[in-house]
Amino acid sequence: MTRLVGWLGLALLLAPVGFAAxxxxxxxxxxxxxxxxxxxxWYGAFADDRRWTGALVRGLWVAAAAAGVALxxxxxxxxxxxxxxxxxxxxxxxxxxxxxxVPPAVLGLGLLPLLYLPGxxxxxxxxxxxxxxxxxxxxxxxARAHLGQTPPDLEAAARGLGAGPWQVARRVTLPLLRPxxxxxxxxxxxxxxxxxxxxxxxxxxxxxxxxxVVWNELRYNVTPKVAVAxxxxxLAALAAVWGSYRVFGR
Amino acid sequence: xxxxxxxLLASPAxxxxxxxxxxxxxxxxxxxxxxxxxxRGFFVPGTWTGDNFAAATDHAGLRLLGFxxxxxxxxxxxxxxxxxxxxxFIRSLGPTARRVAVAAVLLPKLASALxxxxxxxxxxxxAGPVSRGLVALGVVAEPVTLSRNVFAALxxxxxxxxxxxxLVLLIxxxRIDPAWEAAARGLGASRWQAFRRVTLPLSVPxxxLAGQLGLMCxxxxxxxxxxxxxxxxxxxxxxxxxxAFDRQNWPRAAAGAVVLTLTAAGLGALFALAAxxxxxxx
Amino acid sequence: xxxxxxxxxxxxxxTLLGPSGCGKTTLAKLVGGYLTPAAGRVLILxxxxxxxxxxxxxxxMVFQSYALFPHLSARxxxxxxxxxxxxxxxxxxxxxxxxxxxxxxxxxERDRKPAALSGGQQQRVALARALVIQPDLLLLDEPFANLxxxxxxxxxxxxxxxxxENGVTTIMVTHDPEEALAVSDLVGVMNAGRLLQVGxxxxxxxxxxxxxxxxxxGDANLIDGADLGLSGTVMVRPERVVIGPVASGxxxxxxxxxxxxSFLGPDAVVELxxxxxxxxxxxxxxxxxxxxxxIEVGIPTDAAWVIPDTDP
Numbered sequence: 028m029t030r031l032v033g034w035l036g037l038a039l040l041l042a043p044v045g046f047a048a049x050x051x052x053x054x055x056x057x058x059x060x061x062x063x064x065x066x067x068x069w070y071g072a073f074a075d076d077r078r079w080t081g082a083l084v085r086g087l088w089v090a091a092a093a094a095g096v097a098l099x100x101x102x103x104x105x106x107x108x109x110x111x112x113x114x115x116x117x118x119x120x121x122x123x124x125x126x127x128x129v130p131p132a133v134l135g136l137g138l139l140p141l142l143y144l145p146g147x148x149x150x151x152x153x154x155x156x157x158x159x160x161x162x163x164x165x166x167x168x169x170a171r172a173h174l175g176q177t178p179p180d181l182e183a184a185a186r187g188l189g190a191g192p193w194q195v196a197r198r199v200t201l202p203l204l205r206p207x208x209x210x211x212x213x214x215x216x217x218x219x220x221x222x223x224x225x226x227x228x229x230x231x232x233x234x235x236x237x238x239x240v241v242w243n244e245l246r247y248n249v250t251p252k253v254a255v256a257x258x259x260x261x262l263a264a265l266a267a268v269w270g271s272y273r274v275f276g277r
Numbered sequence: 278x279x280x281x282x283x284x285l286l287a288s289p290a291x292x293x294x295x296x297x298x299x300x301x302x303x304x305x306x307x308x309x310x311x312x313x314x315x316x317r318g319f320f321v322p323g324t325w326t327g328d329n330f331a332a333a334t335d336h337a338g339l340r341l342l343g344f345x346x347x348x349x350x351x352x353x354x355x356x357x358x359x360x361x362x363x364x365x366f367i368r369s370l371g372p373t374a375r376r377v378a379v380a381a382v383l384l385p386k387l388a389s390a391l392x393x394x395x396x397x398x399x400x401x402x403x404a405g406p407v408s409r410g411l412v413a414l415g416v417v418a419e420p421v422t423l424s425r426n427v428f429a430a431l432x433x434x435x436x437x438x439x440x441x442x443x444l445v446l447l448i449x450x451x452r453i454d455p456a457w458e459a460a461a462r463g464l465g466a467s468r469w470q471a472f473r474r475v476t477l478p479l480s481v482p483x484x485x486l487a488g489q490l491g492l493m494c495x496x497x498x499x500x501x502x503x504x505x506x507x508x509x510x511x512x513x514x515x516x517x518x519x520x521a522f523d524r525q526n527w528p529r530a531a532a533g534a535v536v537l538t539l540t541a542a543g544l545g546a547l548f549a550l551a552a553x554x555x556x557x558x559x
Numbered sequence: 560x561x562x563x564x565x566x567x568x569x570x571x572x573x574t575l576l577g578p579s580g581c582g583k584t585t586l587a588k589l590v591g592g593y594l595t596p597a598a599g600r601v602l603i604l605x606x607x608x609x610x611x612x613x614x615x616x617x618x619x620m621v622f623q624s625y626a627l628f629p630h631l632s633a634r635x636x637x638x639x640x641x642x643x644x645x646x647x648x649x650x651x652x653x654x655x656x657x658x659x660x661x662x663x664x665x666x667x668e669r670d671r672k673p674a675a676l677s678g679g680q681q682q683r684v685a686l687a688r689a690l691v692i693q694p695d696l697l698l699l700d701e702p703f704a705n706l707x708x709x710x711x712x713x714x715x716x717x718x719x720x721x722x723x724e725n726g727v728t729t730i731m732v733t734h735d736p737e738e739a740l741a742v743s744d745l746v747g748v749m750n751a752g753r754l755l756q757v758g759x760x761x762x763x764x765x766x767x768x769x770x771x772x773x774x775x776x777g778d779a780n781l782i783d784g785a786d787l788g789l790s791g792t793v794m795v796r797p798e799r800v801v802i803g804p805v806a807s808g809x810x811x812x813x814x815x816x817x818x819x820x821s822f823l824g825p826d827a828v829v830e831l832x833x834x835x836x837x838x839x840x841x842x843x844x845x846x847x848x849x850x851x852x853x854i855e856v857g858i859p860t861d862a863a864w865v866i867p868d869t870d871p
Contacts, residue, residue: 029366029369033362033366033378036363036366037363037378037382038381040363040381040382040440041385042396043385043392043393043394043396044384044393044396045396046396046399046400046406047388047395047396047399050399057404058399058404059404100289100292101290103286104287104289106286107282107283107284107287108287111283113283113284114280116283119287119290119291122294123294125294125298126294127493128493128541128545130493130496130499130514130534130537130538131497131514132497132514132518132534133302133305133497133514133517133538134301136305136517136521136530136534137301137304137305137534138297138301140304156293156297157297160293160298163290163293163294192282220389221386221388221390223390223391223500224390224499224500227518228521237389238389238391241389241392241395242391245391245394245395253395257389257392257395260389260392261387261388261389261392264387264388454626456622456626457626457629459593459626460622460628460688461639461643462592462613463592463613463614463618463619463698464614464640465617465643465644465692466639466640467614468612470614470643474642475628475630479628479629479630
């Protein structure tokens with residue numbers, strides 16, 4: 028009985044996304060799920076619309092770059108916090124989590140000037156940096172947790188065998204950290220791909236990512252194309268996760 | 278490794294957080310004190326005024342603030358309660374079933390929050406399955422729109438927070454040695470007593486963290502209220518967006534953002550304090 | 560786990576001995592109600608408890624990890640079992656204090672959380688917690704495994720004293736033969752889910768029913784009976800083998816070469832070899848050992864035990 032309720036609860040958690048996916052196969056212009064005839068009509072419409080496909084591709088690039096930014100910022104910080112004692116260590120640890128605690132609307136509004144900064148105007152650099160910031164907490168947390176589980180003895184042993192600090196980092200610490208780096212990078216990637224709130228402020232109308240396009244569509248004229256976009260971006264995220272585990276995972 | 282190396286390692290993150298978070302927030306505070314430009318530019322340079330904050334904390338402003346805080350608290354409470362139940366359920370499963378269950382919890386996070394809102398809106402629409410089910414069961418005579426109210430918005434935000442809550446609580450439950458519960462049973466505690474006296478107190482750190490997370494997300498809620506609630510029931514985040522985009526009143530939006538940040542931080546700190554106070558009493 | 564059947568008389572102390580993975584902990588958990596058997600019955604004081612959950616069996620258990628509740632002080636850990644029985648809070652604490660006194664925890668230590676206690680103190684708290692509920696049965700799962708040797712021997716004595724005073728029927732699980740022999744009224748030797756032999760320590764030690772039991776309880780020379788003009792396998796404990804001039808008075812005696820010696824303080828163990836025969840272990844007083852490599856060795860007839868069952 029408890030079991031049934033539990034699985035039902037989990038199913039309910041999946042219901043909205045599942046329903047959106049179902050609706051995407053609708054043959055009509057109505058937002059009702061197809062019961063008899065399934066159609067790829069709206070997938071075709073999605074593929075034909077340069078605005079949508081362009082937003083999808085742009086979002087993927089931005090997400091990849093943002094994951095890189097989050098890694099470059101988060102992994103070294105996690106290493107410093109996990110392995111060293113220095114002034115401001117706890118401040119640094121708290122600061123890395125801060126982006127997760129500031130309401131996205133505030134962050135978006137605060138970053139609005141990025142759009143108008145000379146040189147950045149219209150380029151996605153601002154968006155990449157903003158999404159990198161959003162990915163920082165998870166990258167930092169995963170890397171620090173992983174470092175906490177790896178005994179420092181391993182690094183000490185490598186030192187004893189004649190490796191210098193940088194050699195130890197390259198040959199022992201980073202290879203051990205690989206699963207955590209991968210997990211953190213993927214989380215940052217998926218966060219960026221799906222992020223719609225800060226993007227709304229920073230991406231601008233001219234070069235939107237997919238969530239921004241979906242947002243405008245949701246507010247004004249809703250067609251099953253929105254459902255298609257949802258499925259496509261969720262599939263892209265899934266493919267990214269699966270693919271990177273095939274390539275980089277053990 | 279030297280201290281300089283530590284700072285070197287911390288510097289990229291420091292630059293990122295300082296440049297894209299602390300800097301802009303400080304800037305927001307300054308912007309919130311400018312006079313609005315009324316559509317011609319963002320603000321009137323060189324001016325100082327408290328009017329934006331006065332507007333944010335007038336009668337309507339305080340109502341908005343109260344609603345936002347209550348909404349956040351409701352999101353946190355619902356997400357923690359449901360998340361704890363789900364986490365306990367998932368913990369009781371075998372290894373394979375557990376993996377499937379965790380995947381089910383995480384899967385919605387692969388899709389955009391907008392997808393969840395869209396799906397929920399369709400599910401709750403007059404033509405949606407819930408409404409039709411109610412008609413079929415004879416609960417209502419006509420199809421009803423079940424979105425466009427506070428509860429739909431609440432459900433939407435809970436959907437967004439729940440996966441995090443479940444994860445946090447699963448990690449906390451993973452720290453509880455099953456032998457402790459077994460020992461409690463062996464000493465004569467019933468299942469309920471073992472839960473009440475051992476599992477629950479040992480879950481408190483996770484419950485507090487999940488609650489804080491829910492509170493932060495709930496207070497900053499934007500998508501749920503925007504897309505699923507009645508236009509009359511709006512949160513501060515929606516108001517910030519409206520001022521910035523629809524009214525082009527950047528100083529007012531900035532004042533709203535400052536108030537929102539302070540509210541979120543204040544509620545979070547208050548909650549943590551209350552949790553520590555009650556946790557220390559046991 | 561199959562064909563396991565044993566009983567403990569009220570107030571007795573049974574130890575289940577076996578290598579890790581032999582099913583001894585499983586057996587203890589079955590008795591305690593933490594696992595449910597596919598078949599078979601568990602009786603405590605004549606009452607069938609097979610279908611009862613742990614909390615209704617009134618069996619105190621000391622887990623190998625102690626399983627002390629990390630969020631409760633030592634005192635509250637001990638009073639837990641009384642609190643859940645609905646006793647007045649004061650009574651619970653008083654009785655917990657009394658029991659902690661008996662296991663030798665100072666009042667200051669009783670207010671500490673388990674993490675702030677030493678291994679030995681944690682073990683005492685776990686024991687007090689199991690005893691304070693006045694259990695019909697005390698279950699001990701490797702209670703001394705996480706302690707160093709000196710403390711282990713000390714606590715072993717205290718456990719035996721407490722158990723006698725309390726008169727509580729006890730089942731202990733261990734992989735340490737010395738521990739099993741030292742504290743038990745009955746020792747049961749287990750292997751691969753089977754209970755091979757149950758009996759008083761001296762009986763199981765000197766008259767093992769299988770070669771496995773013989774080895775499980777300590778060093779044993781297992782000699783092919785044909786060598787001695789007997790049938791089956793003959794077991795001789797190393798300390799029963801004699802060396803030197805007295806050896807010639809034994810029915811079986813010969814000259815062997817010492818190929819290894821280990822000094823154990825009061826005693827020494829010598830490995831002896833005769834051409835083409837397996838090594839014979841001999842345990843003697845260290846003082847009696849000469850430096851010569853050729854040694855007269857003999858086995859007294861009463862030292863030889865013919866193992867009836869030759870399955871391993």
